Amino acid sequence: MSKQGWGQGSGDQPPNQRAAKRRAVLEAGARLFNDQGYEQTSLEEIAAALSITKRTIYYYVDSKEDILFGCHQLGLEFLGETMQQAQDETLPVLDRVQLLIRGYCAWVSGDLGATIAMVREHSLSPERQAELRESKGRVDHQLRALIAQGIEEGVLRPCDPRLVTAAIFGALNWIPHWNRVASPVPQEEIAEQYLSLMMQGLMPDSQQA
Amino acid sequence: MSKQGWGQGSGDQPPNQRAAKRRAVLEAGARLFNDQGYEQTSLEEIAAALSITKRTIYYYVDSKEDILFGCHQLGLEFLGETMQQAQDETLPVLDRVQLLIRGYCAWVSGDLGATIAMVREHSLSPERQAELRESKGRVDHQLRALIAQGIEEGVLRPCDPRLVTAAIFGALNWIPHWNRVASPVPQEEIAEQYLSLMMQGLMPDSQQA
DNA sequence: CGGTAATTACACTCATGAGTTACATCATTC
DNA sequence: GAATGATGTAACTCATGAGTGTAATTACCG
Incomplete structure (x- = not known):
């Protein structure tokens, strides 16, 4: 007691x-x-x-919705750190992409991060939904921009950054849907496999790592 | 009236x-x-x-749950056709993989298919949940097997078929989460971009298409 | 035309769960 | 050892929505 x-x-x-x-x-x-x-x-x-x-x-807390929104806020706070790192313009674009993907993978494997991938937004008030979409949009935009830059620099093959970004985040967001089990696949292992799939899928035929 | x-x-x-x-x-x-x-x-x-x-x-219908379960059943029935096509052993493995991905993409873009990606299972009775997981497992297994076969044949690079399959279905399952809007990206366009990302990501350095 | 199937109208039961009220109790600190 | 903060108790309100009962009404088929 x-x-x-x-x-x-x-x-x-x-x-x-x-x-x-x-x-x-x-x-x-x-x-x-x-x-x-x-x-x-x-x-x-x-x-x-x-x-x-x-x-x-x-x-x-003031309400149940408060808890859900709080999860999102707190979660996005953490993701912010990863986004900062990937912001570093002195790094090569490819490294920044990898940093972002790896960080997002770790993030979405945690309880707070997973919430964004697991809980639909409908339960929040319209204003809060909008705020959330804003934040999600920023992450999305960052990867898109990186990929676009990679294409310009010629280190990535031409493709539609919007759809490729959607594919990548889709794959990542789906992780908690199958990996929340008794003995989950270690998050680092997932990141490695995903990265080799995506990086090789993004690079031009010439420069394979 | x-x-x-x-x-x-x-x-x-x-x-x-x-x-x-x-x-x-x-x-x-x-x-x-x-x-x-x-x-x-x-x-x-x-x-x-x-x-x-x-x-x-x-x-x-007998209940609300009946409707949800009915959606899944009916949806999976349609997906069955795609799975049949990809079963054809006279086709090259790579073609079968593409067939499956393309078909799944089309399927998950429809209302009935999207339900599997959009609605969590918790609302169904345990027995029905199990039945569903069974069906989903079959699809998952088919792609895994194809990829494993591709690796054996040497037309795909070595990788963990389980994780790669998870990545692919994750990307596909996420489609309805962002593409259910007023003017959605045509499903064929998505399939093309996803396929080039994934196919190139899967192939060995040698034989780039 | 008469019978059966489909549909409506609508009032009802019932369970669930969010959020509240008011009060008692314990803990902490000065 | 009184004031303040933190937690428990327990009964209560209230809205929502699934599912039902029943009788009346309409469409369709032979």
Whole structure:
């Protein structure tokens, strides 16, 4: 019946306990949403997963939708780091593409990242849907731009960057749909296989690695 | 207020009206499920889409779950035709792979096919979930086997058929997630781009088409 | 025309789950 | 040891939507 002890992932002191616990709620929510779907998950279940009361959850979030949106926000925050790295213009384009794909693969393999691939947007308010689409659009756009640049530079073969990007993110987004099992394929292994498929699929006939 | 006229896609005569109308219900359901999600779609909405009463829907199906499952069954029936074609052992392996991918792309671009990619399984009974997974497994297995064979024959480079298959179906399954818009990219165009990406990604350095 | 199949109208039951109310309790810290 | 923050208890409201019951109505077929 101990009352504390469900919120600290890193050793934060009391002032940040609140944030840590809110985050614990989001992560528990993400896990359940991914496993059972958003609509099929009740707040009682999230509470139970944390050995907490529904009432307590409302002490940290305003609504169920809040949890879902929080998952997305927090998740996209993490993805931001990967996007930053791939932004580095001193690196060769191909490296940047690989960086982005590898990072996205790792990201979508986690609970928060997977939420974007597993939960449809319909459950959010229109404004929040729009905000999300905005963010997703930025990631999409970054890969598209990289591929377009690669084509210009001649290190990638001519193709439609929009469709190729869709194919790549499709493959990546689908990972949590089949790999959330008892003994999942290690995320790094997936990344390697996907990368060799996609990189070779993108390069011109000349310069095969 | 005319009472007929919502069920005939092909010119079937009265004896098959029942089947045709049941199918109309399934297809209307599929469309709405794909657009708004299964849980977010009420039977009243499906009825409204057909200018029908909820009560009438229950004249053709037993439950909401029945509709969803019916979509899957009917959809998989269509996919079966594609799978048959790709079964033809007199064809070169690469052709069979292409046949399968092209067919799947067309299939997943339709309402019934898209349902598998858009609606999570949780809403079905465990038995039906199992049955579905069975069917999906067969498709998956077919592509895996083809790729494995291609590797053996040396027309494909060595790789993990399981992961490559996951990547390909992931890319394809994601199509309805972004292409269900006012003016979608023609399904054939997608297939071409995806095929050149994947085929080139799969072939050994030697024999580039 | 008469009978049967299809469809409507519509009121109803029932379960579920989000979010709330009001209060009690424990913990912490000054 | 009182004030404040955090959590529990438990009953409650409320909307939604699946599925049903029943009787009336319309279309169709022989």
